[in-house]
Amino acid sequence: MLTVTDLTYTYPGEHQPALTDISFSIADGTCACFSGHSGCGKTTLLRALKELLPEGILSGSIRYGELPLTREDVLTGFGLVFQNAESQLLCSTVFDEVAFGPENLCIPPDEIHQRIIAALSAVDLLEFGNRNVERFSAGQKQRLCIASVLSMQPRVILLDEPTSQLDGKGREDLLRVLHHLKKKGISILIAEHNIQPFTEIIDRYFLMSDGRITGSQDYPPDEYRRGQQNVASEAQPRKKRAATTTVVSAENLAVSYPGSKHVLCDSSCEIRDGELIHLHGENGCGKSTLLKTIAGAIQPDSGSMTVTGKKQPKAGELLGTVALLFQNPQRQLFEDTVRDEVAFTLKRLNLPEKVTNQRVECALSICEAFHLRDRLPLTLSFGEQHRVALASVIAPEPQLLLLDEPFAGLDPLQRLRLLKILAQLRQEKGTTIVIASHDPLPDPAWSDRIITMQNGRIVSPEAALV
Amino acid sequence: MKRRLMGSDYACQYRAVDSPIHRLPAGWKMFISTALSVWILVVREPQPLLLATASCLLYYFLARLTLSDLWRDTRFFLIQFCILLSLFLYRLGYPAGLWPGIRTSLQIILFFIPGIVFLRTTQVSSMMKGLRKIVPYRILFLLFTSLRFVPFFAREMQEISLAQKLRGARLSPRESFQPIFWRDVFSCIILPLLVRAMKTADEAALSAQARGMGSRADRTYYDVRVLEAQLATREKTRTRTDTTPNKKLTCQKLPIKRRCETNEK
Numbered sequence: 163m164l165t166v167t168d169l170t171y172t173y174p175g176e177h178q179p180a181l182t183d184i185s186f187s188i189a190d191g192t193c194a195c196f197s198g199h200s201g202c203g204k205t206t207l208l209r210a211l212k213e214l215l216p217e218g219i220l221s222g223s224i225r226y227g228e229l230p231l232t233r234e235d236v237l238t239g240f241g242l243v244f245q246n247a248e249s250q251l252l253c254s255t256v257f258d259e260v261a262f263g264p265e266n267l268c269i270p271p272d273e274i275h276q277r278i279i280a281a282l283s284a285v286d287l288l289e290f291g292n293r294n295v296e297r298f299s300a301g302q303k304q305r306l307c308i309a310s311v312l313s314m315q316p317r318v319i320l321l322d323e324p325t326s327q328l329d330g331k332g333r334e335d336l337l338r339v340l341h342h343l344k345k346k347g348i349s350i351l352i353a354e355h356n357i358q359p360f361t362e363i364i365d366r367y368f369l370m371s372d373g374r375i376t377g378s379q380d381y382p383p384d385e386y387r388r389g390q391q392n393v394a395s396e397a398q399p400r401k402k403r404a405a406t407t408t409v410v411s412a413e414n415l416a417v418s419y420p421g422s423k424h425v426l427c428d429s430s431c432e433i434r435d436g437e438l439i440h441l442h443g444e445n446g447c448g449k450s451t452l453l454k455t456i457a458g459a460i461q462p463d464s465g466s467m468t469v470t471g472k473k474q475p476k477a478g479e480l481l482g483t484v485a486l487l488f489q490n491p492q493r494q495l496f497e498d499t500v501r502d503e504v505a506f507t508l509k510r511l512n513l514p515e516k517v518t519n520q521r522v523e524c525a526l527s528i529c530e531a532f533h534l535r536d537r538l539p540l541t542l543s544f545g546e547q548h549r550v551a552l553a554s555v556i557a558p559e560p561q562l563l564l565l566d567e568p569f570a571g572l573d574p575l576q577r578l579r580l581l582k583i584l585a586q587l588r589q590e591k592g593t594t595i596v597i598a599s600h601d602p603l604p605d606p607a608w609s610d611r612i613i614t615m616q617n618g619r620i621v622s623p624e625a626a627l628v
Numbered sequence: 629m630k631r632r633l634m635g636s637d638y639a640c641q642y643r644a645v646d647s648p649i650h651r652l653p654a655g656w657k658m659f660i661s662t663a664l665s666v667w668i669l670v671v672r673e674p675q676p677l678l679l680a681t682a683s684c685l686l687y688y689f690l691a692r693l694t695l696s697d698l699w700r701d702t703r704f705f706l707i708q709f710c711i712l713l714s715l716f717l718y719r720l721g722y723p724a725g726l727w728p729g730i731r732t733s734l735q736i737i738l739f740f741i742p743g744i745v746f747l748r749t750t751q752v753s754s755m756m757k758g759l760r761k762i763v764p765y766r767i768l769f770l771l772f773t774s775l776r777f778v779p780f781f782a783r784e785m786q787e788i789s790l791a792q793k794l795r796g797a798r799l800s801p802r803e804s805f806q807p808i809f810w811r812d813v814f815s816c817i818i819l820p821l822l823v824r825a826m827k828t829a830d831e832a833a834l835s836a837q838a839r840g841m842g843s844r845a846d847r848t849y850y851d852v853r854v855l856e857a858q859l860a861t862r863e864k865t866r867t868r869t870d871t872t873p874n875k876k877l878t879c880q881k882l883p884i885k886r887r888c889e890t891n892e893k
Contacts, residue, residue, distance in 0.1 A: 262841075266840035457794055
């Protein structure tokens with residue numbers, strides 16, 4: 163049994179502890195979930211268990227069984243799977259990746275071989291042993307990360323937001339793997355704000371807030387769900403508009419990348435002025451490609467595309483009219499202040515300074531980021547960076563706003579806050595908004611229409627009218 | 629799907645197929661690559677250069693690499709080909725500059741091909757095994773992990789560039805040649821890329837630390853091919869002494885899934 167008693171940790175140079183008096187115990191072969199909003203200390207807790215925190219002030223005890231943990235116990239007994247599978251994979255092939263941990267522990271090669279077979283079998287990747295990890299899907303990469311930790315034969319597996327990059331199928335596969343591990347007697351600790359996919363395997367829920375455990379129970383926390391529902395009602399758009407003008411018209415679009423088959427094929431859809439659309443589909447079904455094609459960043463191989471009245475537009479021609487927000491805000495932040503960041507496109511449009519300032523203030527206010535206007539964008543939290551990036555794309559008051567997986571990395575409250583901002587944007591500016599996401603929206607009532615994609619095709623352009 | 633998973637969309641990445649070149653030990657491949665590259669550098673006349681080109685291509689395709697792999701691996705050399713040829717034609721005139729221009733730029737491309745074949749056909753573990761006697765493991769790890777992240781950063785750069793272009797950054801090929809727009813290249817692409825690189829390096833370092841990197845003074849090295857050969861030898865020895873086949877050992881041989889299934893049957 164893993165027992166943590168009064169664990170308190172303060173980061174170097176900070177005064178406020180990131181973890182305060184954390185105490186819990188978990189029996190072998192059980193699964194516990196630590197849930198809470200971004201910044202509540204979930205990741206810090208997992209890293210504290212794995213002794214991966216910088217040298218700050220640490221107190222309290224962590225025991226496995228009767229004795230306190232030694233460094234060796236932590237190294238071999240705890241396996242940590244980080245949130246971002248991509249940066250966690252260090253080797254080019256599956257075998258090398260899974261062998262990496264045991265090699266570092268000086269395990270003899272023939273035993274490593276046995277461990278690789280066992281670990282890859284557990285995550286159902288045995289047949290991919292010699293393959294290049296580069297081509298793997300997000301779900302396969304996540305499972306490979308688990309295998310690379312399993313080969314060290316841990317007694318406890320720590321998973322940091324394991325579903326943040328996964329679609330429905332990826333989650334199902336992951337859940338199957340976790341079921342299997344639990345049956346084998348391995349304890350699982352999950353830090354996750356999206357607890358829904360794991361409810362059938364979780365035995366104990368711990369709710370965290372400001373670095374403390376504020377509650378624990380055997381069923382999904384009500385308080386947490388109630389909090390979501392309250393904000394959900396605010397996020398709903400106030401009125402649905404009767405849309406008439408067509409903003410996007412795509413007919414029989416086909417797009418392919420060099421060396422691959424068609425990513426989009428025979429796709430047709432129409433998006434009308436002022437609509438709120440949820441573009442739904444599994445990872446790799448062509449949602450991002452469709453958004454990039456609409457934004458003019460990709461030219462289709464065949465078919466026709468008209469966006470805001472322009473036929474087959476190119477990226478530069480739609481500046482100020484169509485905006486695309488990518489998943490990771492860090493990809494677009496570079497200026498010295500938030501104000502400059504938001505003003506970037508407006509300056510490129512050569513708008514008068516007065517208009518630029520007005521629009522910057524308006525965009526920051528809508529995105530609830532006005533108070534951050536003089537801050538350095540790269541020093542903000544992920545949620546704040548996300549709002550600044552959104553402000554920077556809506557500042558030119560585009561007619562069409564496209565968002566690619568905008569909920570990744572945001573906690574449920576931040577997700578609902580984003581929907582609320584977008585609904586307000588439509589209300590105030592009449593912006594047409596398309597959200598591409600593999601998940602159902604946090605508030606299903608938000609969208610006017612769901613466009614579903616499957617294997618590069620739009621399968622229901624008009625279905626699910628709300 | 630399986631074919632897709634064997635390679636990568638990016639140049640110089642390991643291609644997981646079986647070929648005579650894949651089966652060669654890393655040391656031999658290094659020797660052949662060096663010999664071919666030196667040969668290519670010293671040839672001057674058209675016929676020997678043609679022979680060297682044919683040898684290089686034969687070596688490349690013997691590794692079961694495809695034409696599209698060749699295109700990915702060499703497309704950026706075409707830029708130097710055009711620049712060098714133009715410079716030779718400008719300096720020596722036509723037709724005097726044509727042959728030296730073609731020869732020099734072709735030699736540069738061909739010089740790198742054997743090295744590319746080495747990267748395409750050699751697993752990181754085999755490279756490390758060959759080099760660890762002369763280079764410290766930590767440096768090797770740094771070098772080869774960097775190789776693993778080349779496609780990742782290439783993808784990041786594409787995404788960053790696309791995001792910034794859509795925000796109005798002047799990053800088209802034509803604009804990139806004008807010094808007035810170089811600020812955009814630095815601030816809109818290089819700066820976010822550096823931030824991403826630092827974050828990724830931090831995460832990769834944590835991942836390595838979490839899996840015991842540096843926790844011991846030494847480490848073991850797993851090489852699936854060596855192990856397979858060892859198991860085969862053990863298997864032979866056992867079958868000579870014992871007529872009953874050892875099912876457990878046979879099951880460990882690779883390709884794993886197929887052999888295991890055969891045994892189960």
